[in-house]
Amino acid sequence: MRAMIRASILTMLLTAVGMAQTSAPDVNTVVSRMQTAMGGRNHDRAYSVTREYRLVPEDPNKASRVVAEVNAxxxxxxxxxxxxGGGQAENVVRKVLDHETEVTNQNNGAVLTADNYDFVLAGTEAIDGHRCYVLQLKPKRDGKDILRGRAWVDADSYLVRQIAGTPTKSPSWWIKDLQVTLHYREMQGLWLQDSTQAVAQVRVVGKHTLTARALDVRTDTTLAGNLQTPVRKRSRRVDPALLGAGVIRH
Structure with missing residues (x-):
């Protein structure tokens, strides 16, 4: 009988120790590990991502498609x-990509930092079957790239799997509301943004949705020699409502 009691006590102690070891770390630890994990990715190879963009107004029959190659x-x-591509959709996508390349070239794409946000650990959820820590993002400043929302951080790798929210500063007067979702996954050994959705309520013309998805990823040392500033077309005159619907970071 005593042996059974001792065994039961030992089992409970081991269970308690195991629970303590698997409990969620504090928010500072999650943020620190996230920044270390994200900072160590994609900096050792050139790569090229082919993306498909679709701009869909309230009438889905008027949707437009653009394909772009993004090199890093x-x-x-x-x-x-x-x-x-062509027409207004191409001009919207050019504005989006101009902004993306400008921001990336300035700060290497690092936006989930203590300079921009206070972070609150809001529990755990699954993204793509992976357990993630959910970080509530509380902006410290306004900006087109600063989102009031949430980030999902993989509990094993500490890489960001998804970010969703509303920019603290509208990209255009024409935008009354903008909801952005950025999704990330591993592609060809790189951790990349594989899809994006931006849903905007645009003054006068109504709801517009801009989506982007990665069609192909190439990693090749020859890309380093091929990456040159392209000759860009002169932008056509664009309906400002549509332009406002697309000017967000991807």
Whole structure:
């Protein structure tokens, strides 16, 4: 009988120790590990991502498609070229990509930092079948790239799997509301943004949705020699409502 009691006590102690070891770390630890994990990715190889963009107004029959190739170097430099598209949708995508390359070239894309946010650990959720820590993002300043929302951080790798929220500063007067979701996953050994959705309520013309998805990823040392600033077309005159619907970071 005593042996059974001792065994039961030992089992409970081991269970308690195991629970303590698997409990969630504090928010500072999650943020620190996230920044270390994200900072160590994609800096050792050149790569090229082919993306498909779709701009969909309230009438889905008027949807437009654009394909772009986005190139990046280990140094952090990024550029792009449009391979398919035209009209207003192409001009919207050019504005989006101009902003993306400008921001990336300035700060290497690091935005989830203590300079921009206070972080609150809001529990755990699954993204793509992976357990994630949910960080509530409380902006410290206003900006087109600063989101009031949440980030999902993989509990094993501490890489960001998803960010969703509303920019603290509208990209345009025409935008009354903008909801952005950025999704990330591993592609060809790189941790990349593989899809984006931005849903905007645009003054006068109504709801517009801009989506982007990665069609292909190439990693090749020859990309470093091929990455050059492209000759960009002169932008056509664009309906400002549509332009406002697309000017967000991707």
């Amino acid at each position: 170097l280990p140094s952090g430099k990024k550029d792009y070229r449009i391979t398919e």
